[in-house]
Amino acid sequence: MIKLYGYDTINTLKILMFLFETGLDFEFVPINIREGAQHTPDFRAVNPAGKVPVIFDGDTYQTESNAILLIWASRTGWGLERDSGLQAQVITWLFYQASTQGPYFGQIEYWARLTKTPNSAASTHYSAIASRAVDYLNERLKDKKYICGETYTIADIALFPWLRIHDHLGLSFENAKNLSRWHDAVLERDGTQKAISFLNEISS
Ligand SMILES: N[C@@H](CCC(=O)N[C@@H](CS)C(=O)NCC(=O)O)C(=O)O
Structure with missing residues (x-):
């Protein structure tokens, strides 16, 4: 196992x-x-x-x-599209998540909440970058159900956890309706709900 x-x-x-x-x-x-x-x-x-x-x-x-x-x-x-063009997109979004979304969203968390020496310039800088990522993802989702098209893939899974806590990070979905719709669809999935409940048990 x-x-x-x-x-x-x-x-x-x-x-x-x-x-x-x-x-x-x-x-x-x-x-x-x-x-x-x-x-x-x-x-x-x-x-x-x-x-x-x-x-x-x-x-x-x-x-x-x-x-x-x-x-x-x-x-x-x-969770990995079989079509080679779509598969290439899934891999591209996994790299985007690991190299851009994850590190920059993580910096907001650090400079706004975790550090003992808050730095508003750093917070503003990383929040601006993360807001651009929100716009980018929102634009991507304007004609797609999921990040690579009609099928839910590991690219959606990789991107979801940081976006799940967007409110906590001070990132608004007010002007990101496509992203908000995607977020709600991923959140509602049975697999997501079970995973979140499992995590809640760990931290309780
Ligand atoms: N790039 C790694 C990052 C893993 C990572 O940063 N894990 C954090 C928690 S999300 C951790 O274990 N931190 C403990 C430490 O750095 O001391 C991945 O995607 O798995």
Whole structure:
């Protein structure tokens, strides 16, 4: 059975959404990153980078949430468009998420909320970049149900967790109706609801 090492984090949520969508059986190993469990020698043996999520498939340890999504979408045939043009788009959006959306949204969280030395210039800078990402995604979704077309894919899963907390990050969907519609559609999915409930249990 697959083992998922994770916690109530953005990147763990991606993997849980995938697992609940596909119905794959898994065992969850909580790694409390707020208490430093990611730095113990036992966990460093699992992931020397000291980060979650990690999947153990009985043979190898897999890290990097979007790589995990890609590996398991390839293995199961779920969430990766078969058409090569669409598949290329899914991969492109996974890279966009990992290189742009994730890091910049994470910086808002850091400078606005986590740091002990708030910096309004940094907050303004990263919020402006994230607002442009909201506009970009909204435009992308103007004639598409999901980010790569009619089919729900791992690209949607990868993009959702940061957008789920847009209010918390101070990002408005007021002028992003397409993105708001997409957000609600992803949120309503059974797999998403199960993944969120699972995370809530971890943090309660
Ligand atoms: N690029 C990695 C990022 C993983 C990551 O940053 N994980 C965070 C939680 S979302 C973590 O484990 N942080 C603990 C630490 O850095 O000490 C991925 O997509 O999986």
